[in-house]
Amino acid sequence: MALKPHSIQFFVLRCCFIFAPRVLNLQPQIPNPTTPMTASKPLFFASILCLLLVSGLIDRRPATAEPPTYDVVVYGGTSAGVIAAVQAKKMDKSVVLVGPDRHLGGLTSGGLGWTDTGNKGVIGGLARDFYHRIWQKYQRPENWPHQTLDEYGNRGQGNRAIDGKNRTMWIFEPHLAEQVFEDYVEEFQIPVHREQWLDRESGVVKTDGKISSIRMLSGETYAGKMFIDATYEGDLMAAAGVQYATGREAGDVYDEKYGGVQTGVLHHHHHFDILDRPVSPYRVPGDPTSGVLPRISTEPPGEKLAGDHRIQAYCFRMCLTNHDPNRVPFAKPDGYDASQYELLARIYQAGFDETFDKFDPIPNHKTDTNNHGPFSTDNIGYNYDYPDASYERREEILREHETYQKGWLYFLCTDPRVPDDVRTEMQTWGLAKDEFIDNGHWPHQLYIREARRMVGMYVMTENELLKRRPTPNSVGMGSYAMDSHNVQRYITPEGYVQNEGDIGVSTKGPYEISYGSLVPKREDCTNLLVPVCVSSSHIAFGSIRMEPVFMILGQSAATSAVQAIDEEIAVQDVRYSKLRERLEADGQVLTYEPKSAGK
Structure with missing residues (x-):
């Protein structure tokens, strides 16, 4: 008792x-101690x-x-985490979804409503079902409070699914995506334990190479037969002692043309060569003795193709609106410092005119606003220590990004150095009043474009994505370009400012993703799968990191976990022929057939 x-x-x-x-x-x-009890x-x-x-x-x-033992413990409430939990439950296993998230869905419900899809025909299974459910939501008049479906038109990128019946919609509002994820956990009666942070120091208990339980900072413990790390950071994977990489591998590590430092490679419009003239990085233009402007590194960029510690820049995918009844004007953030944006002022002086090019429209007069240009929402160079940082340090990084990005908005609205037409138009925009209502209408999820990447049984590289060599044991497909954002802003030998790391290389059609990229090496752990921080090189991860792909891999990881439980084997020993049979039965697309591809 x-x-x-x-x-x-x-x-x-x-x-x-x-x-x-x-x-x-x-x-x-x-x-009375001397009296016997009556x-x-x-x-x-x-x-x-x-x-x-x-x-x-x-x-x-x-x-x-002892805590109850689940068949599958999913750590991380990202889109991959929810889908993995649903698949485990569909296969009649007990499952718990636990993690630090208050809101389910990660970036999919955190502002990334303009889905990066590539070839939609290779998005099947539960991932496809998610976008079908989005379409269903938008068939209801109550979900059009600020616009009509007819007015919005066909910008939802809707198309028929690969089965020829179920419609899909790929562009959506954050709160509606979150509703779909909440619908999933309610429909499949999945227990969700929110705001539970893994004890990364001593919270993973392993026996004979297997995780037996994980403990949270709250003291809550979750025991399981199989574990899935669905976080953007790979915290469970790392705490379990699984090998991983951060930063960029040198080009010769995996024989990659786009590995490591990529000075001189300018693929998008996120560099300074798009301007009418070069921009000086110095406080007094042309005078190195005057000091360097904020947000420019004084370190050399590194040798071409050399590996380094730098990772893709992060930002918040903002949901903005110019529909006045639903608009919250941009406020001056605490800690605002106009000098942090001096470089932005000089960019406008040098002819920049693409401020609103990534205000991508989503329903109800809203946007998914993403980075665009040489100095935009990407907070370049301020996240290098994020992957391995403590929770406290990560919170500092998150707040720094929030202050920077809110300051960027305020600067564009108020600073006289911003062109009049840009300043005037920006003042018509604001945060959407009916989004992120418990977080000041600001996205609750920072865009962690890249953190840790597992070094597992098989490492995906640009060679597999570009089909230079075959990929063994496909468990899903990707098709988006190898898209890596800038990692640094440096001073060129000529004395001008430049960005580096932004790569956009087409994969020339869909590519297969190996089962081995979800699985640690046997000596590291035998009952863990990792569908987000997959075993991949930096440049290959630039394509794999798309949200539909994470959902695809989440479903495949859960299917493998269930088969490993049923056969009482390690995840490294799952029979691929049987795994493939079940995946295809559940609608996963494992090979590319042009005749069945979606539009």
Whole structure:
């Protein structure tokens, strides 16, 4: 019997001892250590104890009760995490979805409503079902409070699914995406434990190469037969002792043309060569002795193709609106410093005119606003330590990004160095009042474009994505370009400012993703799968990192976990032929057939 001295049960029990004699019409007796206990006393104590036990006031579990053991424990409430949990439940396994997230869906419900899809024909299974459910939501008039479906038109990128029946919609509002994820967990009765942070120091218990349980900072413990790390950071994977990489591998590590430092490679419009003239990085233009402007590194960029510690820039995917009844004007953020945006002012002076090019329209007069240009929402160079940082340090990085990005908006609205037409138009925009209502209408998810990447049984590289060599044991497909954002802003030998790391290389059609990229090496762990921080090089991850692909891999990871449970084997020993059979039966697309591709 576990009865804590500070518990409600203990308080009630004490009250019973004091007041029950009157209730039971017993005569109070003065304790006398020399007098034997009368018959009424044991009867009284037994009666009170029985009443408490029957009423459930006393916790009848042993004080050291073990936590329930689930078939599958999914850590991380991202889109991949929700889909993995759904698949495990569909395969009749017990599952729990636990993680630090308050809101389900990660970036899919956190502002990334303009889905990066590539070839939609290779998006099948539960991922396809998610976008079908989005389409269903938008068939309801109540989901068009600020616009009509006819007015919005066909910008939802809708098309028929590969089965020829179920319509899909790929562009959507954040809150509606979150509703779909909440619908999933309610429909499949999946327990969700929110705001539970893994104890990364000592919270992973392993026995004979297998994780037996994970403990949160709250003390909550989750035991399982199989574990899935669906976080953007790969925290469970790392805490379990699985090998991983951060930063960029040198080009010769995996024989990659786009590995490592990529100085001189300018693929998108996110560099300074798009301007009418070069821009000086110095406080006094052309004078190195005057010091360097904020947000420009003074370190050399590194040798071409050399590996480094730098990772893709992060930002928030903002949901903005110029529909006045639903608009919250941009406010001056705490800590605002106009000098942080001096470089932005110089960019406008050098002819930049693409401010609104990535205000991508989503329903109800809203946007998914993403980075665009040499100095935009990407906070270049301020996230290098994020992957391995403590929770406290990560929170500091997140707040720095929020202050920077809100300051960027405020600068564009108010600073006289911004062209009049840009400033005037920006003042018509604001945050959407009906989005992220518990977070000041600001996205609750920072865009973690890249953090840790597992080094597992098989490493996906540009060679597989570009079909230079075959990919073994496909468990899903991607098709978006290898899209890596800038990692640094540096000073060229000529004395000008430049960005580096932004790569956009077409994969020339869909590519297969290997089962081995979801699985750690046998010596690291035998009952863990990783569908987000997959085993991949930096440049290959630039394509794999798309949200539909994470959902695809989440479903495949859960399917593999269930088969490993049923056969009592390690995830490294799952029979691919049987796995493939089940994946295809569930609608996953594992090979590319042009005749069946979607539009």
